[in-house]
Each structure stands twice: as structure tokens, then as C-alpha cells.
Amino acid sequence: MKQAILAAAVAALISTTAGVEAADLTIGLAASPTSMDPQFYVVGPNSAMARNIFDGLVNQDKNQQIQPALAVSWKTTDDLTWEFKLREGVKFHDGSDFTAEDVAASIKRVELASKNSPSSFLPYVADIESVEVVDPLTVRIKTKQPAALLLNNLSRIAMMPAELEDVPTDTLNQGKDVIGTGPFKFVSWQPENRVVLERNDQYWGEPAAWDQVTFRVFTNPSARVAAIRSGDVDMIEAVPTADLDTLKNQSDIDVVTHSSNRVMYLHLDQDRDQSPFAKGRDGSNPLKKAEVRRAISLAINREALVDRIMDGQGVPAGQLVPEGYFGYAPDIAVDPYDPNEAKKLLADAGYPSGFSLTFHASNDRYPNDSLVAQAIGQLLTRVGIKTEIVTLPASVYFSRASKLEFSMIMGGAAVETGEASGVLGPLLETYGPGAGQGNRGRYSSPEFDAALQKARLTVDEGARQALLQDAMRIAMKDLGVIPLFFLANSWAMKDAFQLTPRTDGYTLAYDVKPAGQ
């Protein structure tokens, strides 16, 4: 570690004395990666950092669609067998060749790296029965069952040299053996402070535009904004909505806003006869009735939430994945704002004078989450549902929500796999062993479960897309969850730089180019 810091200091010195020739980039991140092991912990900041240094067999592009990376092509010989042709001439950062052996070892290493992980990569390799090395550039993967999501899952598994198969996370965290095939090589890392990378000149794709990249961590939003305004960094991610205008008005700073894959939604207790925080006159749980759920959806003015509370940083949602994603159903409309219809539905459901509800939300997990919750509370009160708002820190909120202590909650889910089953499964599948672990409203529909399960086992793309759309239609008709809006991500950068934004919100140095290129 000390050597790494020293190396960084020396590198910094060299780069400043080298003058204008060196093209360096400094990026202000909103959260620190917690490990340099790309297979240790499934969490945004870690995955984003890993993508600078490592590749998968396939990678997700800026719209999270699967693209060839270290594998150039693949075919399925039967429902359980996939054969991958590897890219020729790819070199690891240590100079060794990338071959089929490395693929087998990397997939095997996930088990080792999952030790002590708070959220491991094991689910992504759970379908894999065996990995066979056919020849140095061919790999055959057998799955336990038809695995339609194999490519999406493999896009999350970083490829490392076979020699690292038995190297534990701790070694990588100390800055040793952080070796991938990606556009940048690892130089140094200090947790919660900075990561330094340098260009990989042997990269298999187009070389990156930067000799050296420094990621610095500013968890405090004001500090992040100050860093770009003072010129300490060239670019920041996660621009706070309150500062968007200031930055846009500054002539030498550009702001880029791009829709994201994270949907904000409401979970409603629709399973229990009596709910702790939603009570009609007779003490029963009104949220069990589909009309009531529809009334709540119609009572919410999504346009206003996005415009007024989010400063335009979002898109109203009528389903759980954004347009263009695998499984998006174009025929599902966003519920309009219609308070009169909402009142009518409430009356039809037997609640002409509404009912009382306490709405729980987090206050430090999502952008403006407590403000959004308060606005929703007011909108619901307007149609007669007497709503109280309670907002809690995420550290308390999620534990209690999982224990079903609440009646109506707000959450946000990112479509990490790039296709619909990645959110439909956790949020809506009937809760039970192996399914619906994030289904805090306990929605349960046999038709929905059947469609989703069938989609998972269908390798044919067209048929699978249709099944996912069916599942989405069923869940949205029943309002298993109420979608609110898709969050947008914003970046601010000096006008000498330009960025190709990604829907997953990852800030990748490779996507940053000097302006005008």
C-alpha cells in the first residue's frame, strides 16, 4: 500500500512536470469502491470501477445490451450447451495471453471471492454446470438447466489470469495482482479517497484517450460540486438536482443528463387482511383491493413529481423497465393524473371517505427521496386518503421494511441485468425460498410466476421477450407494484471534455473523450 501511494505520488510528480503533453483526467465520484477485487461484492461503485480495468466474456454497452468482448462469437449447440470463440491476441496487463484456461479459472474463482462477501457474484454463476476448455480459443459452458440469462450473467464476471485462481480478495485490496484486460491498468487505491489508473496500450479495442486517470471520492454532494467549480477535478458524477442550474449557467462547464435504469416504485401490502399502517373504518386492509391500488396510482401526478421535485431529472414510468430494454411492453401506458377517477374508484371499492394510511420512505438512499414521499402523501390526501409520512434513514428503513412492519413503502430498483426479469423476479415473484426476496408487498399471481419462469428457461430471444412482456402486463394490470418514474443521472464536466453517458450510471473513463472528437 505504501509503495502504491509512493508510486502514485511519483507518478503525479512526473505527470505535472511532463507538462501539457500528458493527457490526464480526474473524475469526482459520489461513492468509493470498497474493493479492488472485481468478483467480491455486487455493488454499483465496485462494478463501475471494475469495468475500467476488467472485461467479461461479453460486456454491456451503454444501453446495457450485450456486446462481444473477450468472446467474439457464441452459439448454443443444445439448450444446455454454449460454445464461445475467444478473441485472438488479447493480452492481460501483465503481458500474458488471454486464453480459455483463464475463462475457466475466472469462473471458478467466484466461489473463493464470495468468502465474507456481503453480496456475492455466486448467483451469476449458479446456472453453470461446467466450463470445458476445448482449445486455447474455445470454451464450452454447460448449464444445469436452460439458462436464457447466461450472457447477461457472464457480462458481470470479470476475466482474470488463471494464476489468480487461488488469490484471495485481500491480496487485490492491497493493490497486488489487480490484473485484467481492460482499457486501463491499475496503479493505486486508497479506500474512500482515490483510485489511480493508467492507459493499457495493449488494449484489444481502441486505446483510451487518457494517459492517467484519477478517480477521487466526494461523498458529500456540495463538496463534489465545489471540486468541479474550483477546477480540482475535470468531471463529476451524480450532480445534485439543486446545483444543476448553477452548473448549467457556468460557461466553462457542461452538464449531461441521461435517463437511467433505476425505477422508483411503491410497494403496497396486498397480502394481509390487516395491515399495520393502512386501515379502513372496519380495520381491514384497503390495499388488498386492486381498485384501491389503481386509485393510488391515478392520484399520483408523475409529471409534477419529475418536474417540480426532481428538477426534470427523470421520466414518468408505467412499467418497471425503460423503453428500449429487453422485456419492455410498448402497449402499457403510464397512468395519467386523474384525481376524480381515483375518488370514484375509492368509492366503488367501499371507501367513499377514504381511509388512513402511513407511508414510509427512506430519506438518504435515493435522490430527493423524502421530498418525493411528502409530495405523494399530499397527492393521496387530496383524493381522500389521509396519509401520514414517515421517512427513515436507509440503515433502519430497509430492515424494518423486510420484516413487513410497514403498509406502503417506496423503493428503487435498478435493472442490473439489462432485461426485465432482473426486476420482475425480485420485486414481484411470489415470495418463497429462492424467489421474490425483494417482494415487500407480497404480491402473488400464479399466471405472472408461470410466465416469468417460462421466460427464464426459454433460450430463444423472440419468445422470451414476449413472455417477459406478458409477465409485465399481468403485474401492471394487478399493480403488484406502482411504478413512479425512472431516475435520470447527471454528470458535469469542463467544456474541454465530453462523455457518452450510460443508462446504468457507471462513470467509465473510457467513455470520456476530449471535446470535439
Add this chain to the structure above:
Amino acid sequence: MTAFLLRRLSQTVITLLVMSVLVFVGIYMVGNPIDILISASATPAERQQIITAMGLDLPVWQQYWIFLKNALAGDLGNSFVYNQPAIRLILSRMPATLELAFSAFVIALLIGIPLGLYAGLKPRAVGSRGVMVFSILGFSLPTFWIGLMMILVFSVYLGWLPASGRGQTVNVLGVPLSILTLDGLSHLVLPALNLALFKISLVIRLTRAGVIECMQMDYVRFARAKGVPEARIVLLHVLKNTLIPLITVIGLELGSLIAFAVVTETIFAWPGMGKLIIDAIGVLDRPLILAYLLMTVVMFTIINLIVDICYSLADPRVRLGEDSRS
């Protein structure tokens, strides 16, 4: 002296025990870290495996017992999210925090004592009134706001100093220090001044009050009557007597400087312990929180010890071994 040290040591051990129980139970009641850390797509089997691996399936007293046994063997556990020994993470960040806190401390004394002395000796002068107004502002304006304003003025508009982070470091006896390089100093000035502001005000007020009180004492009048030069009266008699209460308060304030550094570290992206602990609390990274708080207790104890020793040096009437003082 030995008896005094022994008694202090046993007090510290008891404090550490009580502290660890409180923190352990406190965090246990707040929430389950698994709900925050694990991804929604994990199966119950994976979830269970992680819970077992982290020892979260045991009753809380049993978890505490395991923690205690390991702690006595010098192992405070691995951070959940970093998968590194918590103590290593904290120690690697400690030099940055201590450097910041001590710089702020020195600034507070160097600015506070002379200004306080001046305000005490000439309470009616216009300058003294100015000093007192400044100290009221220092007391009442929130640290984070002043920090942001400092960044806006000195970094954004004037561009004189960097807005954030720690500068280049050099290793002194294996400890990376940034105060010895020009780049490091330029990074240190704003956060240290920001952190010091409140303490400067405090030192000014304490010194001023002490000086005004001492100046009316008989020994000062006698000294004057004897023809002792004014400078000698002020520096030797007045200042030394003023220092006695000052040392007690300032010593405790050094501890709070280290604790308050959290706010300043967050605003200036200073890579100290504070930033680490804030995020650890957010995800209920229990081993890291515990290790941090226990380290803080140890640090406070050491500071208090040093204060008591200084106190006995400044005031010969104080004897450390005597029961009446503790």
C-alpha cells in the same frame, strides 16, 4: 504517579467495555446489515450463508462474546464491505485526521491566545471589540457552512487554494505526513482553518476572561508597586495563571476536534477516519463502527492523561496521586 496511572488504566478498560456493549446493542437494534448489503436477487440459501459467515445468526450476547474474545486477542474483526481488518482501515486513515486536528489545534492556540491576551489587557479598545465580534461569529456560524463559503471564496472565485483532498505526503518514520510539503500545506490550510475557527473563538474568550481576572489580583498590584516591568507581569504572572484553566478546557477540546473533524473531512473530501465512519454507519458496517469508537475512547483517555500531566506542571499545587482530584 504509578498508582495514578494504574487507576487511569483500569478506568479506561471499564470505559471500553461499557462503550463496546452500548455500541453493540445499539447497532443491533438499528437494523440488520444484510438487508442493506445483499442484492435483491440473492436466494435465501445465499442469504443464509452470508448471515452465518458474518455470525449474524447468533443471539446478540453470543455475538458480543465472540467479539470480546477476538478483541482481547487484538482482532477487532473485518469490515463487512471492505473485507479488510477494521483496525487496519482505521489506522491507515488516522494520520490524516490527526494531522488535521493538531494543525487546527496549533492554529487555535497561535491565534487565540495572543488575541485573547490583547482583548483582556485592553478591553475597551476598538480592536478588542473587533476581536470579540469575531469570536461571536466563530461560535455561532455552523462549521459546514463556513467550510463551503471558504471553498467558494478561496478556491472557486479566487483560485488560490485547492478545494479538496490531501496533498502530496512524505513518510516520516513510516507515517505519511502532508504538512511537510508545499502542496500538502496548500491543501491543509483551508480545512485546518475551518476546523480551528470555533476553537479560536473559545480560546480568545477563555484567555480574555482569565487575563481580566488576573490583572485585578493582589500579586499583580504588588508586582507593579515593586516596579516589575509590565511585559514581565503579563507574560510571567498573568499568562501563566491564565493558562491553568485553559489547559483543562483545551485538552478536552482537542478530543472534540478529532471528533468534529468528521464534518470538515466530509466537506473538504479529506481522507481521514471521519469519512470512513460516516459511510460505515450508513451501511451498518458493525466491526468498523465498533473499532472506530473504541479507538476514539483510547485516544480521549490518552489526551486526558496528557492534560493532567500538563496541569500538574503548570500548577505545582496539583498532585496526580491524590484521590481528591479524580
